[in-house]
Amino acid sequence: MSKVRIYTLAKDLGVENARMLEILDGLGVAYKSVSSTIEEDTVELIKQILEEEGAAQAAPEAAQAADAQGPQAQGSAPQGPAAQAVAQAQPAAAQAVAEPEAATAEQASSEPAAREIPHRAPVVTIMGHVDHGKTSLLDYIRKTRVAAKEAGGITQHVGAFEAKTSKGRIVFIDTPGHEAFTTIRARGANVADIAIIVIAADDSLMPQTREAIAHAQAAKVPMIVAINKVDLPQADPERVKTDLTQLNLVPEEYGGDLIVVPVSAKTGEGVEDLLEYISLTAELEDLRADPKGEFSGVVIEGKVDKQAGVLATVMVQEGTLRVGDFLVVGESYGKIKAMTDSAGARIKDAGPSTPVQVLGFSAVPASGEKVQSAKNEHAAREVIATRADVRRDEENARDRRRNPRTLEDIM
Numbered sequence: 229m230s231k232v233r234i235y236t237l238a239k240d241l242g243v244e245n246a247r248m249l250e251i252l253d254g255l256g257v258a259y260k261s262v263s264s265t266i267e268e269d270t271v272e273l274i275k276q277i278l279e280e281e282g283a284a285q286a287a288p289e290a291a292q293a294a295d296a297q298g299p300q301a302q303g304s305a306p307q308g309p310a311a312q313a314v315a316q317a318q319p320a321a322a323q324a325v326a327e328p329e330a331a332t333a334e335q336a337s338s339e340p341a342a343r344e345i346p347h348r349a350p351v352v353t354i355m356g357h358v359d360h361g362k363t364s365l366l367d368y369i370r371k372t373r374v375a376a377k378e379a380g381g382i383t384q385h386v387g388a389f390e391a392k393t394s395k396g397r398i399v400f401i402d403t404p405g406h407e408a409f410t411t412i413r414a415r416g417a418n419v420a421d422i423a424i425i426v427i428a429a430d431d432s433l434m435p436q437t438r439e440a441i442a443h444a445q446a447a448k449v450p451m452i453v454a455i456n457k458v459d460l461p462q463a464d465p466e467r468v469k470t471d472l473t474q475l476n477l478v479p480e481e482y483g484g485d486l487i488v489v490p491v492s493a494k495t496g497e498g499v500e501d502l503l504e505y506i507s508l509t510a511e512l513e514d515l516r517a518d519p520k521g522e523f524s525g526v527v528i529e530g531k532v533d534k535q536a537g538v539l540a541t542v543m544v545q546e547g548t549l550r551v552g553d554f555l556v557v558g559e560s561y562g563k564i565k566a567m568t569d570s571a572g573a574r575i576k577d578a579g580p581s582t583p584v585q586v587l588g589f590s591a592v593p594a595s596g597e598k599v600q601s602a603k604n605e606h607a608a609r610e611v612i613a614t615r616a617d618v619r620r621d622e623e624n625a626r627d628r629r630r631n632p633r634t635l636e637d638i639m
């Protein structure tokens with residue numbers, strides 16, 4: 229053994245990737261991502277530290293318990309002989325341990341209350357140039373990873389689906405073309421946690437590829453590049469990587485931190501790796517939401533069904549949505565009559581990172597609209613009345629600026 233990838237070591241030792249990175253930070257060891265490699269000496273040190281913590285066996289629980297105890301636990305963890313030896317050898321490590329300010333964002337948010345909020349599944353959007361294989365890739369994942377249930381009363385294309393993997397659920401937003409951009413960042417908040425940029429290996433970077441990359445960067449959403457169509461004889465994945473480098477997006481194998489996965493939506497090659505990288509990225513993002521918190525969600529798409537009426541796909545972001553709840557979107561409200569999950573099965577409630585098709589809106593809500601809930605019809609009407617007042621005030625103010633009537637207006 230010489231060099232080993234961080235996530236491989238984490239897997240071998242039964243430790244969460246995030247914990248592994250904490251230890252590396254503590255040791256002052258530089259890395260780019262969980263797929264970076266580390267030296268054998270470092271591996272030995274990590275093993276010693278984990279042994280001293282007594283965390284080698286019950287690693288995931290131990291890592292969480294250490295997190296729950298907050299920064300003190302982090303600071304006191306590397307106290308054994310191995311850690312001290314490192315602290316002496318590497319001043320940077322000693323500082324990282326001693327100074328709470330040097331804590332990572334993850335550590336900073338480790339108040340006990342924040343720590344008890346459960347993890348949630350990542351929400352992933354797929355973007356890229358037309359014909360590069362976005363739909364094909366989603367279809368392949370849907371075919372192989374979604375157990376279609378018995379069709380419920382209202383089954384129509386939902387605009388999102390859930391894939392089951394060994395690492396848990398991954399939610400894919402499946403909206404065509406430009407709608408993908410409105411769902412990645414709606415009303416100033418991100419809907420997607422991770423963006424997959426699909427680039428055809430026989431075509432490389434095209435205008436809409438650059439546009440997609442720009443959108444993901446503007447929304448500060450982590451990107452994973454899927455080089456698709458590697459089954460084609462004329463596929464040239466190396467050219468895609470070189471072209472990406474020219475945009476300052478440097479693939480890991482060139483020493484950068486961009487994850488690039490060669491795939492084929494036709495043969496399925498590499499798709500498992502892609503799902504694995506999505507889970508790894510999600511783990512590092514430490515995505516959490518409280519199913520017991522106040523409900524909030526976002527409209528993925530809305531439409532009218534001739535028989536059912538208004539149908540809308542809503543992504544639950546916080547809290548839990550239940551049949552019978554009152555929902556407020558913009559200046560309209562509705563009571564949920566029925567909900568189906570993305571596989572078409574009727575459900576009664578839906579927690580964070582769940583796309584649901586909702587029947588009961590009174591008007592078709594627009595993609596990207598925020599959805600809130602109200603205790604009862606009266607409360608829902610009040611929220612709407614307040615919103616209407618605010619809008620009218622703003623409209624009046626605008627009118628007055630255009631056509632001043634009194635001296636006060638002019639001022």
Ligand code: GDP
Pocket residue numbers: 356357358359360361362363364365456457458459460491492493494495
């Ligand atoms: P989209 O516009 O990005 O959604 O692209 P599509 O999924 O509609 O794919 C465009 C074309 O490329 C279709 O004819 C697909 O059959 C084909 N295609 C997609 N993925 C692959 C692949 O991995 N290998 C090959 N050979 N063809 C593919």
Ligand code: MG
Pocket residue numbers: 362363364404
């Ligand atoms: Mg398509």
